[in-house]
Structure formats: C-alpha cells, structure tokens
Amino acid sequence: MKILVTVKEVATVEDEFEIEGTEIADQYLGADLNEWDDYAIEEAVQLQEDGIADEVVTVTIGPEDGEQTIRQALAKGADRAVRVWDDSLEGVDLLDVNAKTEILSAVIEEEDPDLVLTGVQAGDDSFAATGVSVAENLGFQWGAVVNHLEHDLEDGIASVRRELEGGVEELTELELPAVLTIQTGINEPRYASLRGIRQAQRKELDVKALADIGVDESTIESELD
Secondary structure (H helix, E strand, O other), X not given: OEEEEEOOEEEEEOOOOOEEOOEEOHHHEEEEEOHHHHHHHXXXXXXXXXXXXXXXXXXXXXXXXXXXHHHHHHHOOOOEEEEEOOHHHOOOOOOOHHHHHHHHHHHHHXXXXXXXXXXXXXXXXXXXXXXXXXXXXXXXXXXXXXXXXXXXXXXXXXXXXEEOHHHOEEEEEEEOOEEEEEOOOOOOOOOOOHHXXXXXXXXXXXXXXXXXXXXXXXXXXXXXX
C-alpha cells in the first residue's frame, strides 16, 4: 500500500515584531511545517511501522527555499518527497483552492496511492477545503476532520471517526482509494531524530514543473486571475 501525504510550508511570526511600512519586517518572519500536516505525516509513518503501508510519499507546492520544510517530513520517516513549482507561479503569495486542486490531483494520479492524507487546514489561510476538493476532483471517497483511523484497512476499507459540528462524532467506512483530512490530536507527532535529519538532507527531492505532471500552465493562470 502506498500513502501520499500533502504538506505545506506556512509562515511563522515571532511573538514580538516590528512593522516596516504596512508589513511585518522580514527579520521577524520564519517558516515551518503546517501543524495539521505534521499529524498527517505521523499517521502515515505509523501505518508503515505497523506493516500496513509499504511506502509514504509526501508532496508540496512551493519554491526551492521551502525545501527544508518538506525535508522535515523525510526526517520523520517519509520515504520520498515531491516538490512542484513552476516559473508561472513565481510572485504568487497564495494559491487558491482550485489551483492547488489541479496540481495535487495531477501528482496523485501519477503516484497512484491507495490513501491520501492531508491536514484539515493550513495555519496561514484556514480554508480547510483542499483535501475534499482534491477528492471530489479525483472521484475518491473522502472523510473530513478525521480524529481516529483504524490501523487495519482490511479489504480496502478505511474505518474512521470524524468530528462534526457541535462536538458530535461520526463513525464511517470508506472504500480505498480515499482522501482523509487529518485533525490535530489524532496522534502525537514525533521529533525527527538526528539520524533522520542527516538522512533527509542527503535524499534527492523529485522536483517537477507543471508540464512534468501534465498540467497546462494556462489552466493554473486562469485560476489565479
């Protein structure tokens, strides 16, 4: 079984900062792995450790200076990492859901995973829409805001518990391939070991342009207009 995890780099800001013009001064800004994605990575790695998954692949959309973030996923146990970027995306501060859906769907079709895990939302936009949008685009079954996943996946079925509004929870079964958006608290994300960090730094990332995954640049540009 192959599991694909989508990950994103999000901006971080120091507790105390200064404003230059209308923006926070650069020296107070940083970047880190999206919190919800960290839980998705941990869930995938645990499935591999339990002998259920054979491979964990991560994918991110972002420029070269964000590679250290996706290497965090490798350091925590992911086997491979795919980074998608293109000259046509330069200067774009925030990709909309439709553009991300087109790109991620293309990578997923190419990788052909049995299970896709995403974080429920990203800390920088809180849209909480990408995972479900990708599932709908691919025709996959999906479960949103999953806070428990049974680690058996027998007969190609994922048994999950998901959060609904008002503190209500729902138990449901999904046929694979499926997309699950992972909630914080489903597990306890590990810290990367020194050995894992060193190994991650030596691994080559699979860097792809839009053309490499069969996405027409004009399609993405129309989504950004």
